[in-house]
Structures are given as structure tokens and as C-alpha cells.
Amino acid sequence: MFKYSKQLFTVLAAASMFFVVACDQQGGKQSKGKSKTLKNTQSKGFVRCGVSQGLPGFSNADAAGNWTGVDVDVCRAVAAAVLGDASKVKYTPLSAKERFTALTSGEIDILSRNTTWTLSRDADIGLTFVGVNFYDGQGFMVRKDSGINSVEDFANGISACTNIGTTTELNMRDFFNSRGISYEPVAFEKADEVVAAYDSGRCDTYTTDKSGLAAQRTKMTNPDDHMVLPETISKEPLGPVVRQGDAVWEDIVRWSLNVMIEAEEYGITSSNADSMKSSDNPQIKRLVGSEGELGAAFGLDNDWSLRIIKQVGNYGESYKRNIADTGILPDRGPNQLWTKGGILYVPPAR
């Protein structure tokens, strides 16, 4: 017994020492300086990106496990900027419920998963929205043979399938309540189950962001049997999110997205980016890195934006490749440049 106690004592003493040291190091890590996230990303060699569990056009993995989509392109742009290679991204598929916890707990560094920017999310839960990469709104999908042609045709007792943990659930209540229609909300944790339940006839309507409806319609048994109603019942600005408390990382993600949009505005594409270096327009030259020192502010080299445009392309190319050419939403609608009648307008990169 005596011998045993002595051994235990030694082990415990050593363990306590370890914890004191560990606590001390933890304190040291919080010290000010360069972006901690940037440093970690560069030492790991990949960007940790949270995406959806499969939403065609936004973030979707093919059979070989390659992720594509406009949300995925934001992460690829950041990887191109900070690591020099757009393919150095580690994707973590997340449900709507898991996404914020994964970000705040440090499991991922960017959440690019068709996430709506709202006041309470921005201010309350330790998140910072860096911009909007898709302007969306909530809509309804119904069966064509239902005879419902507009939300005016909704009757009491309608059952509506949707996802939990989304703004959709709240908008739906506001919508039905303001119209005095009683409804049955059927809320699933995963999008695939929502689609399966609606497709089988459990619900009369399926409600989520219109881009999501358009994308999920392609997964139905007979996509042509379904249609999206014309009405939009909410504003859903979707965009990438980062953790609060790392201003430099926040800037990097914000400006990686902005560069893609501005590149489209100035007609810089992945194929002509190199030749644009000798352009006469100083704004174009700044975007491709042949003038000014824009990258230095983030602790990056001067070619960071050129790499984004060359490897990922501008916003228009990304939209065409992922959303238009796949037949999800061929019409860009509000997601057109401000110069062409849309509302995409970003601050100048200078």
C-alpha cells in the first residue's frame, strides 16, 4: 500500500506540473501579433473549410470526392491567396445545426455553406460575416398537379417540409402567421431527408432558399413534376463566415471574395489575367499585382489576387461553371454586377 501511494504521488505530481505548463502555454498563445488563423493555416498547408452536405451549385462533392460550387470557390480563392494553391482545402461537410459550433470551436476556419447573414448570428454567437456571395430569398416548391400556382392558393392544414436550425423555420412561421394560415411544420435535420419526405408525398410544399429549391429539384424522382412558386418571402443574403476575434483572417476572406467580384467587373478572367499585367488601367494592374502593395496589409505577397483569378476565376466564371451551366439558375437575377442591373457591388480593392 505504501509503495503504491508513493508511485501514485509521483504520477500525480508530474501530471499537475504538466497541466500548469499547459495552462501557461495556452495563455501565451492568446498574445497579440499576426493572424493566428493565417499562421496555423500556413503551417498546416491547407485551408479548413466548412461546406454543406451536398447542395448542387453551391457545395457538392462528385463521386471522386471533388468539391465544386460557388461556396467552395470562396474557400479555394482563400487557399490560392494564402497557400498559393487553390486545391489545398480540407472540406468538412456540416449540417445546418452543426455549422456554427464547428466554426466557433475552431474545427474549421471558414464557413462557406449557403449561410444567411442576420443580425443575431453576426452579433450573438461569436461569428463575423465577411460578405455576400449569393443574394437569395425563401420560396416554396409544390407539385405541378397540385393546382397551387401562387402562395395565395395555400389552404389551412398545409404541411411544409424544411430543415431545422435555419432562418427558413422562422420565416415560415412569420409568413403563415401573417396570412392566418394554419400549417404543419415537418422539420428534418438533414437536407436529403427533407427532399425524400417531400418527394414521397409527406408534405404539400417544401420551403427553403430559392437557390436551394432549384438545386434540390434536380434530386427529385421526376424533377419536372415540381415547380417553385414565383413569390419570395424573405431576404436571404448568403455568404462566408469566420470566427470573431481574428481581424486579419476576416480581411483575407472578405477580400478574396471581393477580388473575384471586382475581377469580373474589370473583365479579368482566369485566361487573360497574365496579359492584364501590362494593362493601362491602374485598377486592373492593382488587381493582378503589377502595381501597389495590396497583399502586404495581410502579410501576403503581391500576387495573391492574381493567383485567385488564375486558379479559381472571377465571380462570373464561378457562377457560370457551377450554377448557370448546370441548369440550376441560368438567370443571374440580383447576382449580376451592379453595372449590369444586379446588386453585386463591392468596395474597391485599392
Next chain:
Amino acid sequence: MKLKKILPQLLTVLFIILIFGFFTMNAQENMDSRGIQFGFGFLSQEASFDIQFSLIDYDGSHSYARAYLVGLLNTLLVAFIGIILATLLGLVVGIARLSPNYLIRKTASFYIEFFRNIPLLLQIFFWYFAALRALPMPQDATLLLGSSFMTIKGLFTPAPIWTNFDVFFITLIVAIILVFFFVKFAKKKQEQEGKQSPVLIISLAIFMGLPLLTFLVGGVDLSFSFPELRKMSQSSYTFDGGMGIPPELIALTLALTLYTATFIAENVRAGIQGIGKGQKEAAASIGLTPSQVLKLVIMPQALRIIIPPTTNQYLNLTKNSSLAAAIAYPDLVLVFAGTAMMQTGKAIEIVGITMATYLTISIAISLLMNWYNQKIAIKEK
């Protein structure tokens, strides 16, 4: 010497405090640096989301605390129904497994081997998406048992409408108490005088008769509202009136029951087989019928073997009910640790409350079963 005895224990306590302190401080620091506030104030805020199925009055204008209660009651409901059905089914299958009839015996073992070896989540998906989905749309539904409809949107049954329900309810409770005392009295009488009273008939008479009497003298009345098909649009229909039981609840209950009953059946079989052969033979030799042997001699002894592992199955069933989230049954996990957590972002608080809730439910079931186990234990004299 005394110090050497105390010191290791003191250090162990210190060590545990240090670990907890480290985790708390770490969480605190990380939350501070991200501007997350810790607190339970959100519970009184308006939830502003609706819940599909609720046992109490609820809509989005109620608080998060109320939404928590809705989720908790839904969890308890499915656990309660599941435990009762699984126990009954488990008992029958367990006894059937030992049946002298080849067909019954083999059917029971096939059922057990099949259902206990498939992951529960898969079974839940099967019942929800494959089995229940094969049901007709409301307009194509056929009548079931006179006035109920089984459709893809759920089971629609007549709903009772009571007048003076409280009178009926109180009388029912009084009747149950009376039956309880009567059974005790009859047992005592049998022990003292050796006379057997017709316990079952008299108990039933009290149990049924007293509440029925309230219809005549207490002003109690019961009528039913029947589900009626209503057209919502060209091709979609729903039912008005009556009582709607969502398919999510049916699928979840079915899956939990069929899965857990296999384990309970094995417990029952083990319990019966654990009783010495001599007991059965001795009972038969004094002229008891096979069903009397099972009821009066084997089961009372077998229960002592059956109860402890069956308690585990009750706990498993309750905890497994959290898989409800996969098929949209609004249980505690879906409503509170799902939607509420997302809308408030209070991850640590909500996960903490949810864990504490499951712990409390489990401990309550354990205590109840332990009490029952002690009650039926052999009383050494």
C-alpha cells in the same frame, strides 16, 4: 503515516479540480475572445419557431423554456409507449422462444436474430421512408376499424370530446385505489381463511362500473369528433377534426419497440431458463396447469433475473429515442438541442441542459426499476 495516507487522496482531488478548472477557464477564455456570453436568460425569450407535434399548448410566441418542455414531453411520450409495447412484445416472444411448438419457436428466434442485428437508425429509416411511405395519400385512404384513416400524412382517428371530464377522471382514480385495496384484502383473506375470492371479476366491476356510473349521475358525457377529408387544392387533401398522429411518431415507436423487444425477449428467455427444472416438475406434480406453473411458480422467480438487464433496455430505449431527429419527430434533441440551439447559439448551455435532462430521466427509470427489483427479491426470513 497518516499524512501519507491522506496526501494521495488530497492530490487526486486537487488534480480533478485542476482538470475541471482548466476546461472551464479554457472555455471561458475562448468564449470571451469570440464575444459569446454565457447565460440562461434566453430561456424566457420568445422561441418564434413552431413545432409540429405537441402535447401541451404551444406556438412560436411561447418561450424557449416552453419549447424545451414540449420536446421533453415528446421524448417521454415515445419512451413511455415504447417501453410498454417492447415489454409486452418481449415477454410474448421470450416465452414463445421456449415453446414446444417448432413453428412458434423458430419464428420467435428468427424475429430476434433479424431485428437485433440491424442498426437501429437503419430500422427507423426503413419504417419511415420505406414502410410508411407506401401508405396512400389522404384522398385514397381506406377506412380502418370503422372511422380511422392510415395515410402518408399520419393516422387520423376519432377524437374524444368530454363533458365534465374531471368528474370521470377523479372517479377513475378512486376506482383504481379501491381495486388496489380490494386485491390486498382478498389476498389476506386467502392467506388467513384459504378461500379464494373472484378477484378478477370484482376488480373489473369496480374499475369499469364506477366510472360508467358517472355517465348516469355525474353529468359526464362522451362524444367523438370524426376525421373528415377536406380538399386543400386540386390534388392535395387533409383531414379536419379527429385526432392526427404523425407518421414520424408511428415510425419511431415501431422501430424502437421492435428493436428493444428482441433484447427483452432474450432476457425473458434467460430468466425462465435460469429457474431449475425441478421447480417446474414440482409445480406440475401438485397439479398446477402449465399456465399456472408459468404464472405462479416460474415467472415470480424468473423476474428477479429478468428485471436488472431489462432496466438497461429501458434506459437504452429512452436514450435511443433521440434518433428521432433523423425523421423529424420533434423530441428533446430535435427541438431543443437542434432548433433552439441554432437560433440562440447557446451551445454549451443547451447541450448541458439536454445532458442533465437525459441523466435525470435515466436515473428516475433506474430508481423505479431498482425499487421494483427489491420488492420482488427473495425475502430472507
